[in-house]
Amino acid sequence: MYNIILIITYIFALNNLNMSLENTQAQMRKGILEFCILSIIEKKEVYPSEILEQLKGAKLIVVEGTLYPLLTRLKNLELLAYRWEESNSGPPRKYFHLTPTGKVFLKELKKTWIELNGAISLIIEKK
């Protein structure tokens, strides 16, 4: 358990967030979600609805509203940037892509995730 807390602390230290034990769960989900969002955006420039499709497909989110505060936050942290594009079928879309900082950030996150994944499976298997 100590390890997990340490690792999670590491993730959110990167995110310039104050860690509090009370919202660990929420932060964890949020952290993972942010990781996933960044990963989706890394592959291809996408607009929110596409992200939602993938996240919902993966059953990572229940309600769509969750995405928007996260996107705004990531954008404010300058990990994401977007450009507007007209759409034939609806309102204009915001196409998101990673900033150079975002790319470095994601790389770090991936590394952490692999480490974390190994650690978790190790711990869970042990128990």
Added chain:
Amino acid sequence: MKKTISVNIKGINFIIEEDAYTLLESYLIKLTASLKNENDSKEIIDDIEYRISELCSLKITTNKQVVELEDIELILKTLGQPEEFLDEDDVSKADTNNENSETISVSKKLFRDVENGKVAGVCSGLASYFGVDVIFIRILFLLLFFTVGFSFPIYLIIWLVTPKANSSIDRLRMQGKNITINTVKEEVESAANRIKNESKSFANKLRKDGELSNKIYGLASMIRVFIGIGFIIFGCVSLVTMIFYGFFNKAFIPISRTVNMRFNSWDSHSDFLSLSDINELFIEDPSDFVWLKTFGFIFGLCLVLFSLILGVKLILNTKTKLVKLLLIVVFITGVVSIISCTYTVAKSGSQFAIEGEIERTIGNVNTAELVIETPTSLKKLNNEFVVKSDGFEGFLNIEGENIKNNKINFIYRSSKDSMYHISQRFSARSIVHKLAIEKAKHIQHKVDLKDNFLLIDTEFTYPKKDKLRGQNVTIIIEIPKGKNVRFSDQIISLDNDFEEALEESFLEEEGVLFKNGVYEHWY
């Protein structure tokens, strides 16, 4: 059947059911209230609105043009309620369960309250801002308009510079209420009621057609209010006029009355006749006179009522059936009464149908020149001034039981011999010839022939009971060839015409003598 409204979500227009709109609005308000950081919240709400717009477009097909309540319910379910996806970082620190404490403090802002407004919501917006009853602001504006008139431009300026309270949040800011879940809820509920009850404000009805046309229609409704005020003023003035001149039979038509003054000299002084006095002088049948008076009164009453009701209707913009019905009834009554009036007058018009003429010879004169004199032209003062005006002014001159009239017509003809032949002709009109002759006989006009002087009175009289029936006096003078008539400074001769007259054998010239002794010859 459901009422729909057109709504623009992030640049896309949707036809949306009214209840669906209300639901959507309350969702967005709840979201706004739930997000603490204003800068972030705007962007998040924008993004969510884009998503809503996108989801709505997905609901629209060629067969289904309207966004229904179920669609919005589904969309909101997909998006999730704010408390489902916002955590402590995004939500304000206050406890969501305690609704009253979740407050966004706002500074009061001036908005136009188009939903409660009469024209463009300027007055009600100001009332909200200052926290007074709107009626005081309206009265103030109207008073300013009618006293100094600058409230109109002020109104226009406030109208142009003040934003309209569009959302419920705006309405709360307008009222200076804190934005809490409670107040927002209240506001949304009252908004739903307002939409249902259909707003009274004319401008608001057209607000969905965009701001520009909104302002144009608002202007139209302002013009409507001013026209309404005009109608009310007209109605009030008509009422006063009717009471004074119709009901109290106040005399206002200027006439002059000749009375016997001291030293047995007659002089005239000004007087006034009322409408019914004048009618009495025209209308033959007393019962017709009563009818005319009655119908005239009804018509006046209808005119007053109609303009007052229409004015009030225009100002309040009421669509009540009762008011409409009342207007129609008053209008028809007015039309019927004016037609009856016209009929009565037309009936009296038949009294002018037949003209009766009588003629008598004044005398024959054999002289070198005939001189016509009028009494006034003889009235010389002790210096060189001559009295030109006889002081008879006004519409009529009444002398006791007689009516005095003026304008004596003159006809000049060529004489068949070497003498002047002078005759006097009276004419009057009536429904039958016999009566017309009778009335003509009643005319009195003084003409004196002394040597070569013809003294002609400028006036003639006839009894009041004969009524005004086109009574006329004509003096016919036959002038021998080569001779002429002198009328003060004018020489009247037919000599120039004689050569032509040989062929035509008929020759006539005319003139008229006015009451002040001025003679005008028509060449």
